[in-house]
Amino acid sequence: MGEAAEGLELRRDDEGLALVGDGMVLRADFSRLLPRLRADRIGRELLVRAARTRGVATPTAVDATAGLGEDSLLLAAAGFTVTMFERDPVIAALLSDALDRAANDSQLADIVARMTLVEGDSVAGLRELGFSPDVVFLDPMFPERTKSAAVKKKFQLLHHLERPCEDEEGLLAAALAARPRKVVIKRPPKGPWLAGAKPSHSLMGKAVRYDVIVPPPSSR
Known part of the structure; x- marks a missing residue:
């Protein structure tokens, strides 16, 4: 389908569109997340x-910061109507x-019907x-995650395209300007706060931390 970036190419086959390069193939595939989408999980x-x-x-x-949309899929499966940038x-x-x-997948159709993609800058x-919106979700790439040893092999191709967030303050300000009930920010467990903004609270997992900023009601 043509060059995506130097050394990378978009190709379409029977399984759909894929980004190919560096001996790797990257394809967005929601079906692999089906076990995590079950009502009991x-x-x-x-x-x-x-x-x-x-x-x-x-x-x-x-x-x-939609990327390949997997976080949006989780939110949509939980009942959110999601706009993705x-x-x-x-x-x-x-x-x-x-x-x-x-x-066209009976197990996913109702979920993705709640997902809308907008190609463009989210700021x-x-x-x-x-x-x-009730929630603005941010997962900005940042320098620590660009090291090949720190990312899954299949996502290395994405790092040829996406650059670390250059304006954390601008991204967070735009999220707050949308007047959400909360801003949820995905971080590594030991990563710094986005734009140095202290969250209202955080949820910690083994591989990720979610910082939650709850603006005062008067800002809505």
């Missing part, structure tokens, strides 16, 4: 626990292809939403 997901909004029947979320056109193409394939998009 989804509520135990750390991200879902961090994003949970009590008293909201039909919660909304914005995933400002992805600024890199190649990653957005992979995610769009995964959504199309999942829409601008968050300020032009037109509604106040």
